[in-house]
Amino acid sequence: MLPTTDRGRLSRERIVASAAAVVAEKGALGASLDEVGARATASRSQIYHYFDDKSDLLRAVAEATSDAVLDGQRVLFAELGTWVGLVRWTDALVSLQVERGAAGGCPIANLLGQLGERDDDIRVVLSAGFDRWEDHIRDGLAAMVAGGELRPESDVAWLAASTLASLQGGLVLSQARRDPQALRRALDGALALIASHRTAVETA
Amino acid sequence: MLPTTDRGRLSRERIVASAAAVVAEKGALGASLDEVGARATASRSQIYHYFDDKSDLLRAVAEATSDAVLDGQRVLFAELGTWVGLVRWTDALVSLQVERGAAGGCPIANLLGQLGERDDDIRVVLSAGFDRWEDHIRDGLAAMVAGGELRPESDVAWLAASTLASLQGGLVLSQARRDPQALRRALDGALALIASHRTAVETA
């Protein structure tokens, strides 16, 4: 079931990547294995060679999608330890939403909505993705506390959870309205809450 | 296409209600017209008597769902004009999520994720639902300003948008984690932001 040769490994990866793309376009239920195979230049029996069934493939897609979303922010995450870096992170997220024409929200949340109630394994994978995301934010805030930018008594775990929620909700609203400003306003709310815990009062 | 008799009106309503239930359970794509008909004690030709096709029915479901979600909060909305009422509203939302075992997020957001990118009419209907929701929050905050509970210069439109985003994001995270506390933390963030605009400092 797991590929033992390089050739097989590449085949499997091609299939997962194609599946992720098709799922992003057509939704999980709307994604046919025929189309996945066509894009990966692989036939359906290859898919069943590496995966038990469609659900198994979708689990792999969920993992790949989580990784992709987090990887896309790796550079930004590194900057989260300062107020300036935090603001830059929000700016980058809004810019991304502008580029996409405010279409399509968070890929992780999309999969959750489509599969979360149907397949508990997938729900757990996506939940872990959110956890990692929140951890990065919390680590950044903790670094701001350590660096003296935030007051020591700040509850960074709560602030991180609340910030990720603002981000997710902002994405939902901007997708609904096709308006990136909805995300901007949501993130400004999160920033304002964090700002209320800053030490120096050198304007936000 | 639109029913002209009472009997037809009831049939149509039964169909929409059943469709909304099936869609909530199985998702929009997973909902078959056979099952909708079976639950509504109506055959498929009845469905096609009132709706052009499945998309047309789903549009009606989107409207019904928006109305149902907003209606379910009508009593709470009336209380939003005071800090106490605002807190009660958040408590009720968290309680609801506890009752549901933190399963299934916001029905409007779920439909958006499944159909928003596929059918623009539906996206607009759901977006309007969010608008009405945000309007109720904004009106409540404006009443708090008028009542002297919030400082006059408070940007209630922004606070309302940010609060709805926290709510939506909190629902996403609580659904992913099967943990209503994620919603609690998100809403506490929104409350803290609003609290920072209060006049009297009589503890939050």
Add this chain to the structure above:
DNA sequence: ATATGACTGGACTGTCAAGTCCACTTCGGG
């Protein structure tokens, strides 16, 4: 009472996707 049109039921068709099967190719080790 009956004709008209709204309303209803169920059978039928075409399409499309999941999953199975088997024959074939590639490639590395003996």
Add this chain to the structure above:
DNA sequence: CCCGAAGTGGACTTGACAGTCCAGTCATAT
């Protein structure tokens, strides 16, 4: 060189679903 396993391709089966069609029922207005 050749054997066996890993990897590959495509045809086939089965089932489910959207959408159509037509024959029949119900309510009511005259």
